Amino acid sequence: MTHRQYDSTGVASIYIEVRPSPPKDLIKSIINQLSQSVNPNPNGKWSRAVDVGCGSGQATFLLADYFDQVIGYDISEPQLQIANQRNQFNNVTFKISSGEGIPLEDNSVQLITVCEALHFFDIEKFNRKVDSLLNSGGLFVTIGYYPVPKLTQIDKPDLNLDHIGQSIDNLMQTWQEHGFPVKVFADMINTKYRCINLPFEKVCHEETFKTTSRRSADYIIDLINSLGTSEKFREKFPEKESSIMNQILNQLHDTFGTKDLSSIQLDVTFEYFIICFRK
Ligand SMILES: C[S@@+](CC[C@H](N)C(=O)[O-])C[C@H]1O[C@@H](n2cnc3c(N)ncnc32)[C@H](O)[C@@H]1O
Numbered sequence: 001m002t003h004r005q006y007d008s009t010g011v012a013s014i015y016i017e018v019r020p021s022p023p024k025d026l027i028k029s030i031i032n033q034l035s036q037s038v039n040p041n042p043n044g045k046w047s048r049a050v051d052v053g054c055g056s057g058q059a060t061f062l063l064a065d066y067f068d069q070v071i072g073y074d075i076s077e078p079q080l081q082i083a084n085q086r087n088q089f090n091n092v093t094f095k096i097s098s099g100e101g102i103p104l105e106d107n108s109v110q111l112i113t114v115c116e117a118l119h120f121f122d123i124e125k126f127n128r129k130v131d132s133l134l135n136s137g138g139l140f141v142t143i144g145y146y147p148v149p150k151l152t153q154i155d156k157p158d159l160n161l162d163h164i165g166q167s168i169d170n171l172m173q174t175w176q177e178h179g180f181p182v183k184v185f186a187d188m189i190n191t192k193y194r195c196i197n198l199p200f201e202k203v204c205h206e207e208t209f210k211t212t213s214r215r216s217a218d219y220i221i222d223l224i225n226s227l228g229t230s231e232k233f234r235e236k237f238p239e240k241e242s243s244i245m246n247q248i249l250n251q252l253h254d255t256f257g258t259k260d261l262s263s264i265q266l267d268v269t270f271e272y273f274i275i276c277f278r279k
Pocket residue numbers: 002003006007019020052053054055056057058059073074075076079097098099100114115116117120121122
């Protein structure tokens with residue numbers, strides 16, 4: 001089954017604004033793993049990395065310094081359009097393809113990354129593709145973060161805001177109950193893909209990476225809208241969607257004591273993990 005939640009210009013344009021990119025220390029950790037089994041070329045770089053389900057390039061661009069060639073693949077034209085607009089690297093290109101059908105020659109890739117997308121793939125087909133593309137010693141790395149961040153109000157750092165995250169979780173559960181497989185994907189990320197069979201040699205599992213950005217409180221509504229399903233749910237169940245979003249807005253107004261959410265500053269922290277496999 002193909003999941004096309006991100007195949008919309010509206011979702012793609014909000015996605016780039018609100019979703020995080022992996023922190024640089026996460027990428028360094030991957031490169032450190034790669035250097036233990038594959039030597040770089042004389043120019044200090046490896047030949048080719050592929051970022052699958054690349055979205056608008058959140059992880060793809062971070063690989064540019066380490067490889068002669070980086071290719072981001074995604075099935076969403078709108079995501080790739082934004083990736084191309086942001087691309088300032090000669091050695092990075094974006095192409096439309098499913099992860100399962102990447103049209104590259106066998107044994108031609110040293111690193112395959114999948115950031116926040118493995119749960120969408122036909123995993124058996126994708127595993128076969130990974131196995132055929134990777135050089136001996138090459139790495140396959142799945143990267144992820146739970147899409148509900150930790151929130152801290154700047155001028156009230158001790159205020160507990162966990163109930164806002166709980167509302168986003170509840171919303172994902174409601175989407176799930178209305179036929180959109182969202183919570184099930186979020187749970188796969190939350191359990192670090194334990195339920196997915198990845199028949200490769202696991203060489204690292206790290207959960208220590210964080211990225212924090214300063215946002216105003218209306219960010220929370222944008223984050224919900226970046227979850228892809230939000231738009232589809234609105235189209236199919238407009239009254240239900242509007243009633244839930246009003247409840248969430250009221251909760252935000254009560255929590256922050258104002259209707260002017262743009263006046264409230266938050267630190268928004270996402271926690272990333274990586275799981276690396278070696279061929
Ligand atoms: C949650 S986004 C992650 C984007 C980006 N990697 C990031 O870290 O933010 C998931 C992406 O996977 C893409 N996707 C879903 N199924 C796919 C498949 N079978 N092959 C390639 N990309 C796929 C979607 O179009 C979407 O852009």
